Amino acid sequence: MARKKKKGNSKIYKNILLVLLVIVLLSAAATIGAVIKIVSDAPEIDVNILDNLKQSVEFYDKDGNPIANLHTGENRKIVSLKQIPKHLQYAYVSIEDERFFKHHGIDIKRIFGAMFANIKSRSKAQGGSTITQQLVRNYALTQEKSYVRKIQEMYLAVQLERKLSKDQILEAYLNTIYLGPNVYGVQQASRYYFDKDVEDITIAEAAFIAAITQNPGIYNPYSKKNKENPDNYLGRQRIVLKKMYENGYISEQEYQKALSEDLVAALNKPKTRLSNNYMKYHWFIEAAIDEIAKDLSDKFKLDEKDARQKLISGGYKVYLTMDARLQEKAQEILNDERFYKGIPVKIDQTKLKENESPKPNPQAAAVVMDINGEVRAIIGGRGNLGAGAFNYATDGIRHPGSSIKPLAVYAPAIEKQVITASTVINDSDSDEEANEIKNKYRGWFPDNYDRRFRGPVTVRYGLQESLNTIAAKILNRVGLDTSYNYLINKFDLANIDKKDKYMPAALALGQTLASPIEMASAYTAFANNGIISHPIFYTKVEDRTGSIVLEKKPIQKRAISEETAFIMNQLMQNVVKAGTAQAANLGAMPAGGKTGTTSNNEDGWFVGFTPYYTCAIWIGKSGPEVKYISVKSKFATPIWKAIMLEAHRGLPIKQFIKPEGVVAATICSHSRKLATDTCPSKYVEYFISGTEPIETCDVHSAPVVPVPDENTTQEGNEGNTNNSDVNNTTGNNQTTEDPNNTQNTQQNNSNSQTTSGQQNNSTQSQNKNPSNR
Known part of the structure; x- marks a missing residue:
C-alpha cells in the first residue's frame, strides 16, 4: 500500500x-x-552618421573673425577624429567604456555589473552601455529607460560594429553627445566651456568634458550650486584623470600637471568666440541668409525654404562682408535717443494687437556699403526689436522724397546734355515754363518746401537748396520716359511702379518707392565713376570639409558716364558744404549726398557718399499704428555723419579724380559766362567737354581769364593723405566766391537778371546745345 x-x-x-x-x-x-x-521593430541605422547630423552654421566678419553661429535645435560643429586630441579620446574611453577597443558592440561583463547594481538598488539607474550603444541611442533611438529600448540598442550596436571601424564609431560618438545647454559634440563643448577649438584643449580640460557627459546638468559649472562649490564637477574630473592614469593613457607627470591646473579659472574666463553673438549682429546675418538661400536655390535647383534649412543645419561657414565694429557702432548710434528729440509722435492704440507694445518711434534704418558693393553694416530698426523683426533697411519700401532727384532728374539731364551745372532756370511757378508744365499735367506744379520763389538760379543752386520747381522744370526738359528709364534700367530701383512713368511728382519729388539699401546701391554710381554696385552680404560659403559651395563677387555695371558721375559728385558735395545737408559735413573727407523729406513728413532721408562708402539713412513711422508723426531730413543728416565718422575712422583722406572728359572753366557769378579778370565774383565750374560756355562775360568787359590748369584745382590723387579741409579741395574750387552765395547778388542786379533771363530762354530753345547757355 x-x-x-x-x-x-x-x-x-x-x-x-x-x-x-x-x-x-x-x-x-x-x-x-x-x-x-x-x-x-528596431529602426534601420544609416551608417553615414555624420552626414545626417544637424550642425550649426558659423559666421565670420570681413576680416575672417568668427562672430556668431546659428542652429536649429542642436548647436553642433562636426570635427574629424584627427582634430580631436588623443587625450580627449582616451578620457572618454577611460570613463565611459574601458574595453571599447576589445568588445564587439556590447560588453557582457559591464551588462551583468549593471544588472546586479539595478537589482540591488531596485532601479534602472545603471545602463552598462558601451560607447557604441550610446552612439546608437543618441543617433537612432530615444533616451527612454526600458528593456525594449535596451534590447534594440544592443542589437543595433552589434550591427554597427560590423559596418564601421572603431575610429569611425568614436568619431561619430564624440560629435553627437549632449554636453550642456544646447551644446552638442566636443567641438562646441570646447568653445562653450573653454573658448577654444577642441584641438587646443589641455588634458585637464579634456577630462572635464568627458566627466560631465554622464549628466551635464548636474555637473554644469555655471549653475549657482556649482559656482558656490565647484567640488562637485572637480571631483568627477579627477576621477576621469585617475582612470586615464591607471589605464596608461597619461604619464605620472601629465597626471600631476593636470591635477594642478586651475580648471575653475579656465571655465570662467571671458568668452570671445561664437556662442552668444547672434543677436548682436542679427540684422546683417538675417539679410545674408536671405541672399545665400536664394543663391543656393539658384545653384542647386532647390526651393528657397529648403535651401535656407540646408544652410542653417548643414555646418557651413559663411564669410560676411560685415565690419563687426561698425555694425555695433551703427546700432548704438541709431538707438541713441538724442537724435530724435523734437519729433512728435502719436500712437493709435486701437491698431495694436492685444497686449502688443508699440515699437519705438520714429523707427530708423541705416545701410553702409563700400563703393564696390560690399555691405559693411546694416541696421534694420532701432530699439530691441529682436531676431526676425521687420527689416526697414531691406524691406522698408518708402517714398524717398528729394533724395530721388539726383537719380531721376539731374543725372539724366546732365548725361543727355539738356543742362549743365551752370544752366540758369527760373525758380518761379508763374513763368512760361511753369505754365507749360501745368497745362501738360492738369494743373500740377510743385511748391518749394518753404513756399518761396527765388527767381533765376543755377542748376547747382537748385540741387543745393532742393528746389522743387527746378527739379520739375528739368524733368520736363529731359522727359518722363528718360527719367523713368534711368531709375529702372540705369540705377536698378526695383520698386518703381509702372504708373510712375506718367507721374511727374513721383519722378521729380520722390513720390515713388524705394528701400534704403536700394538707394545706397544707386548712389555708388556717383562715388565710383558712374559704376553702380549691387549690394552683397557675403563673399563665400564653405561646407564642413572646407570646400567652397558658393562664392560671391559684386555685380557692377555702368549706370552713367564717368563725366556725368563726376559733375553730379561735385554738385552733391555742394549740398553738404553749403546746402540742405550741412549737418553731414565730414570735414576734410569729401562727402556728397541728397536729403529727402516726404510731403506728409512721414519719412526723412539722407543718402550720401564719400570716396570709400555710400550710406543711406531713413527715419519715419513704424507702421499704421502711428497716427501722427513729423520727421524731416534734418534728423537724418546727424545720424549719417555719426555713422560715417565711425566708418572712416583711421582711413586716409582721399579725393575724387576728375576724368579727362570733364573740363573746368572760370565762370562769372553774374553773367554765367567765361569770366574776365575784371569780373568781381567768379568761380570754377565743371562741364562735360564740349558743353562749357564759349562766350566771354559781356557785363564786365575785359580779356578772358584763362581756364586754370587742372593741376591747380586741388583735386588730389587717390590715397592722398593731405589733411587740409575738404572745403578747400572739392566742390566749387572757388577762385573768388562761392557761386551759390552769389544768388542774392544776382537777384539784386537788374543787368544780371536780364542776362540770366536771356540765358534761360536760350536754354529752353536749344536743349541739345547747352554750351550756348
Missing part, C-alpha cells in the same frame, strides 16, 4: 516537472519571440 502511494507521488512530481518544463519552454519561446519582435 505504501509502495503504491509512493509510486503515485512520483507520478505527480513528474507531471509537475513536465508542466514546469513546458512552461519554461513556452516562456523561453515567448521570450525569444518577443526579442525577435523587438529586434525586428
